[in-house]
Amino acid sequence: MSVRTRFAPSPTGYLHIGGVRTALFNWLFARRHGGRFILRIDDTDRERNVEAALRPILDGFRWLGIDWDEGPEVGGPYAPYYQSQRTERYRAAVRELLDRGLAYRDYATTDETTAEREAAQREKRRFIYSRRWMAETDADAARFEGEGRTAVVRLKMPRESACRFEDAVRGPVAFDWALEQDHVIQRADGSHLYHLASAVDDHDFAISHVIRAEEHLSNTPRQIFIADGFGYELPRYAHLPYVAAPGGSEKLSKRKLGKYLTQVDFKKVFDHGAEIMASLGREVVPETFNPVLVEFYREVGYRPDALVNYLLLLGWSLDDRTEDFTRDEMVEHFSLQRVNRSAASFDPQKMMAFEERRMNALPVDRKVEAVSPYLVRLGLLGAEPTAAERARIEAVAVAAGDRIKVAGDIVRYAEFFQDDAGFPYDEKAFRKRIGAPDAADRLRRFRPVLETVEPFDAATLDAALQRFVEAEGIRIGQIIHALRVAVTGKGVGFGLFEALEILGRAACLARIDRALAAVDAGPGAD
């Protein structure tokens, strides 16, 4: 049997981390077994803007390197893959279920079913529809219609025995049929519901393994009922534990951003991203800028492989120590047997740890490539950087080293790409370091050294400063901080001598002069 898995997003306009994890496991399983991964669009419930609402989802998957063999934009032998385009098929399926006596027309009004549901609630029993307005014959139907009622179609679920199946993750599962609802599969307006569509599509698309989130576990009996009704061979089911909220155990939800932000770890990651966005002058809207959504990581410049690697380990493991996987290794080792049964809470800090490792391991040229778009967005770099510009980006990237954790962190080193007269000073650092007693004078005395030192490279500069410090009889800390603030505008940064070398002699001198002029102009100036 050939392996075919699917992920079925509904076009909501965003790609949720939990969804990605589910999709990833489907993708890995298909790749592991030389099968196909299918993207099916569950858009039975919405009409318009499907394309627009799908865009971020498809883009997100592409960014993550999760490609699909069949589905939107790539087509496939079972097209169309949009449920909204398959209504004829569903209509026929409903007709057949009706003919086989596995479904019935139901003429209850919404108020009537609601009343029954509430009564059941009061009596502390599970709500099972009474079938009072069930029409199994045309005569019944005509009578109800005479009363001005309209019909929905419900599944006529068994009222005895149990639905048993073997779940690849959870083992043997059993549900009492008598506790199953007569689910509606066709609305009064003739449109179809998810369970019908899903069961039919899984068969039509020849899905071999339905790997989905745990919240669908209790939906499984009704889908099995439908599939069995048609005599379809059942797919193998695998219900994944859901991804839980940071520091909590309820399902991760995009809407609870505010709550998650009260969690320090989560907030740290969010703030880090928000800071980068602020530097870029981009407004941060929770609709998309939210660590629960893939969009966040893409915007801020995480490595897609880091996200994928982290998500892989959320509910799955190979052994007691392997954590870093290449894509090929993931595919090679993935198995449903090693999927966990309990919910795993999303930990953005650990996610960041994977990101740091990936970013560190990235070859310089790839790092330059990753980082450049942010400089372009800052307006500090043209779309086609010159060789000199590339060289400078590379020098900064190398000097910054692991301080660049996400690609967007390059904005912290904007001063290397800004004009000598225009880059900003951190006021607090300026006051503390250059405003310190004698700091400006020392800078002034050190300036000639910078003018003459040859060559103008980090090692030589280092030695020259050492000599200066000895001659002055001061500690290195008494000049180095002032120098850093003068040339970079900041109190923190990577190695000072590297910074000087990258800027070059002319820029260093110009920047020191500017800082000294600011001091002379008095407090508050520049």
Added chain:
RNA sequence: GUCCCCAUCGUCCAGAGGCCUAGGAUCCAGCCCUUUCAAGGCUGAGACACGGGUUCGAAUCCCGUUGGGGACGCCA
């Protein structure tokens, strides 16, 4: 409320009866390194929810309790 599921360090995982005085990662703390910030090195703190069984022996099996969660739609 009903049904179902889950239960090892704060978090993610390892553990499928003796290898466990419970291992790794992350986070946290301290120290070292150091011109700042990172990183790195070293050290440390930190868990088998509880109660009964079964067994020579239980984190591992069974039952119960407690706790957490999911599903109960003319949503997907």
